[in-house]
Amino acid sequence: MRLKAISDLHLANEANREALLELPAFKDDWLIVAGDVAEKLEHIRFGFDELSRRFAKVFWVPGNHDLWAGPEAPGGRVLVGEERYRRMVEYAREFGIVTPEDPYETWQGPDGPRSIVPLFLLYDYSFRPDEVSREDVVAWAREGRAVCADELFLDPSPWDSRDAWCISRCDEAERRLSQLPAGQPTILVNHFPLRRDLARLPRAPRFVPWCGTRRTEDWHLRFNAEVVISGHLHIRKTDWRDGTRFEEVSLGYPYQWDRSLGMAAYLRDILPGASSSEAANSAARLSR
Ligand SMILES: [Fe+2]
Numbered sequence: 001m002r003l004k005a006i007s008d009l010h011l012a013n014e015a016n017r018e019a020l021l022e023l024p025a026f027k028d029d030w031l032i033v034a035g036d037v038a039e040k041l042e043h044i045r046f047g048f049d050e051l052s053r054r055f056a057k058v059f060w061v062p063g064n065h066d067l068w069a070g071p072e073a074p075g076g077r078v079l080v081g082e083e084r085y086r087r088m089v090e091y092a093r094e095f096g097i098v099t100p101e102d103p104y105e106t107w108q109g110p111d112g113p114r115s116i117v118p119l120f121l122l123y124d125y126s127f128r129p130d131e132v133s134r135e136d137v138v139a140w141a142r143e144g145r146a147v148c149a150d151e152l153f154l155d156p157s158p159w160d161s162r163d164a165w166c167i168s169r170c171d172e173a174e175r176r177l178s179q180l181p182a183g184q185p186t187i188l189v190n191h192f193p194l195r196r197d198l199a200r201l202p203r204a205p206r207f208v209p210w211c212g213t214r215r216t217e218d219w220h221l222r223f224n225a226e227v228v229i230s231g232h233l234h235i236r237k238t239d240w241r242d243g244t245r246f247e248e249v250s251l252g253y254p255y256q257w258d259r260s261l262g263m264a265a266y267l268r269d270i271l272p273g274a275s276s277s278e279a280a281n282s283a284a285r286l287s288r
């Protein structure tokens with residue numbers, strides 16, 4: 001029994017949907033899906049259905065693309081913001097998928113129990129440089145041709161802003177995490193990286209304000225994380241900070257992965273743990 005992870009399935013792309021249909025079953029394993037399944041609810045449901053058939057248990061956290069205001073919804077109404085998120089949580093539960101709204105599941109491994117913690121924290125633009133104000137951050141990004149489409153499509157209703165939604169989500173996650181038994185090791189899962197120094201985007205450095213919040217910089221230490229799993233960057237990587245393993249596990253758009261390898265090659269092994277050199281070698285192999 002293994003715990004595996006992937007993110008950024010982007011199932012609006014036919015090639016990604018076909019690869020999911022070709023994915024073999026891993027009936028004894030658990031899978032973490034760290035966001036950006038698709039923009040359309042119909043594709044999200046397709047993803048939940050296919051994944052839940054193949055794994056003993058599936059975990060899901062939303063990505064920014066999952067939250068985009070879609071053109072379709074049951075009854076013809078466009079669902080946005082919190083309401084859209086709650087609808088996706090309902091869908092996930094229909095397929096038995098664990099969401100950030102559910103009790104933490106426990107992984108029973110030879111090294112003791114680990115709490116698997118799905119998080120939905122969003123971003124608050126605080127990954128911007130110190131000298132750029134919140135008011136100026138979108139203009140600053142635009143100068144570098146890096147404005148995120150969330151500015152158009154990620155409606156935070158009923159929150160006034162994505163920043164405010166992020167603050168509320170972080171407050172709630174901190175409250176729940178603080179209730180874990182002292183010293184309980186965790187596996188933290190969030191679409192966005194928890195640390196600014198891991199949000200490195202060589203091709204679009206000014207995209208960084210849409211990548212997380214500085215508030216979670218030390219959560220791997222505060223909440224005793226053995227592994228932190230994220231996606232969003234579409235840059236597969238394994239990093240280490242303070243003895244914690246950070247895994248960016250994205251698949252990405254069709255041009256960002258090798259179809260001949262199949263989707264299974266992009267399932268990252270999370271537990272049982274790989275050594276730092278094994279993990280780095282495997283991430284390097286797939287990023288070529
Ligand atoms: Fe993505």
Ligand SMILES: [Fe+2]
Binds near residue numbers: 063064065191231
């Ligand atoms: Fe994303």
